Amino acid sequence: MNKFSHIDLRVKSLEKSLPFYEKLLPALGFTRTFHSANWRVFAAEGELPSVPYFAITEDPEHVPNGNLIGFWASDRDEVDRMAALVEQSGGIIHQGPQLFPISPTYYAVYFQDPCGNQYEIVHRLN
Template sequence: MSLGTMNHLGITLSDLKRNEEKFYAPVLGFLGYEKVEDMDEMTLWFSAAHGCSINLWQAKTKAKQPHDRYAPGFHHFAFNADSREEIDRLHALLKKIGATVLDAPAEYSYVPGYYAVFFADPDGLKYELAHIPPGAIG
């Protein structure tokens, strides 16, 4: 592995089994992750292609307030896409599973050709799938 690459991401959910079935299983499967561990309080999704895992945890307590991405803490997490078509395909999947689409696929002015879709899990955690054309940065 290379210095600075992501090893794993741990996400705590209000209802692990429900959120995984409704949202994370279809989305992570689309992104190339496979469930490799399934325990009562945690499931582990791994991508050999990415060398990274995503660990989903069952919350031990109920949240006192809804997630606020503008308070200190997690704002959003962005995954890479190889093409705009992959983003459009994920958008179709998100609509099919009834996920919250925050911003439909569009080109954004962050860098030339930046194309992304923004969406949220059942707990309101924000995610993005982004395509940045080769050579657009640097």
């Protein structure tokens, strides 16, 4: 059993960041939405609460930090496609997509959302 349940993410501005997440999260498999007045929830296929979900809320006082959220990619082409989607959606690429010296097959892209939260999309064989 994968122990991952969910992420509750704060962003400084929903208006600024929601268009980014509306493109990124479905491309990562969070295709179902359960939005409320205070939360925008993107869930994987299946029935809640047993599927992973990504919830976003606005906090005008939020200050991004050094935390990083990582996602798996099925292959290098997916890393490249996701990097292009990040750029087209208003995200900022910091490094990659490229091989990193973490392992001989560690191919990743590091980026941030429009509010400064940090992410990685990675494919690796070992």
